[in-house]
Amino acid sequence: MGPNLFSSGYAPSEPAAVRDSTHKASQHQLGYQESVRHLFVREAALLEKLADHDQIPQLLAYFEDEHGFYLVQEFVSGYPLSVELHPEQPWSEEQVLDLLYECLEPLAFVHRQGIRHGNLKPDNLLRRMQDGKLMLVNFDSIKQIHLALMALHEQPALLDETTTQAYQPIEQLEGMPYPASDVYAIGMIATQALTGIHPMLFPWIQKLGKCSGNPTVPVLNRPFIMG
Numbered sequence: 001m002g003p004n005l006f007s008s009g010y011a012p013s014e015p016a017a018v019r020d021s022t023h024k025a026s027q028h029q030l031g032y033q034e035s036v037r038h039l040f041v042r043e044a045a046l047l048e049k050l051a052d053h054d055q056i057p058q059l060l061a062y063f064e065d066e067h068g069f070y071l072v073q074e075f076v077s078g079y080p081l082s083v084e085l086h087p088e089q090p091w092s093e094e095q096v097l098d099l100l101y102e103c104l105e106p107l108a109f110v111h112r113q114g115i116r117h118g119n120l121k122p123d124n125l126l127r128r129m130q131d132g133k134l135m136l137v138n139f140d141s142i143k144q145i146h147l148a149l150m151a152l153h154e155q156p157a158l159l160d161e162t163t164t165q166a167y168q169p170i171e172q173l174e175g176m177p178y179p180a181s182d183v184y185a186i187g188m189i190a191t192q193a194l195t196g197i198h199p200m201l202f203p204w205i206q207k208l209g210k211c212s213g214n215p216t217v218p219v220l221n222r223p224f225i226m227g
Contacts, residue, residue: 036145040069043141047071049113055106055135069145076137077129081189082122090196099193102134103186110136111179118177119143120185121167122192140177166199 044062051058061072091099103125110117117124118140126135165173169184188199 036069037064040064040145043145044071046113046115047139047141049115050110053106053109055102055133056110057135057137071142076126076135078126078135079129080123081125081127081134084127085122085192086196087198088196091193093194096190096194099134100186100190103136103189104183106134106136107182107186111182116140116177116179117182117185118172120182120189121164122189125189166202 040062044059047059048062050056057076058074059071060074061070063070063072107117107120117136119138120136124136124138126137127133128135167185167188168177169181171177172181172184191197191202192199
């Protein structure tokens with residue numbers, strides 16, 4: 001994808017001045033400008049609905065100028081959960097339960113707004129330095145703007161990496177995601193933490209996303225109940 005279609009910028013600064021994602025449509029592509037504008041405003045409005053939750057970065061502003069489309073999002077200092085997940089170093093049951101509580105509560109809020117994340121993986125769960133809480137970042141809404149730009153410019157869409165697809169259920173891989181697809185992704189992340197094994201190394205059967213039931217894989221001994 002060329003830089004004239006889509007570019008990203010990120011600068012740690014005062015929140016109101018932070019440019020978290022910048023989307024530029026080249027000026028010679030006026031034929032698709034209106035379609036992109038409609039999609040941009042729709043997806044930005046959805047992100048704006050999530051501003052009330054502490055574990056989701058706030059969308060501070062979105063606008064368009066003669067150079068393109070811009071999203072201004074709260075800057076969060078932290079590191080991705082993937083830094084904490086090490087091969088063959090499984091977490092304790094208590095650590096995994098804490099992870100589930102941290103992820104599912106803000107995710108339930110997202111779903112109550114009629115929105116799904118759509119892009120959940122360890123790299124998109126950010127451990128905030130300020131208090132250690134996990135933040136949900138990089139929603140699929142931004143990705144949809146990207147894909148629309150590619151399609152309207154008649155360029156082939158870039159496929160998700162295999163490591164990303166490992167966190168997606170079969171209906172999402174086939175282009176029919178549901179809110180439950182987010183829950184599946186959290187389950188895969190929790191299983192990775194519990195086993196120390198990356199999901200792409202799990203045994204699968206019949207292309208249905210079912211684990212083969214390897215008896216060496218540990219399971220939680222207590223039920224998980226959201227309070």
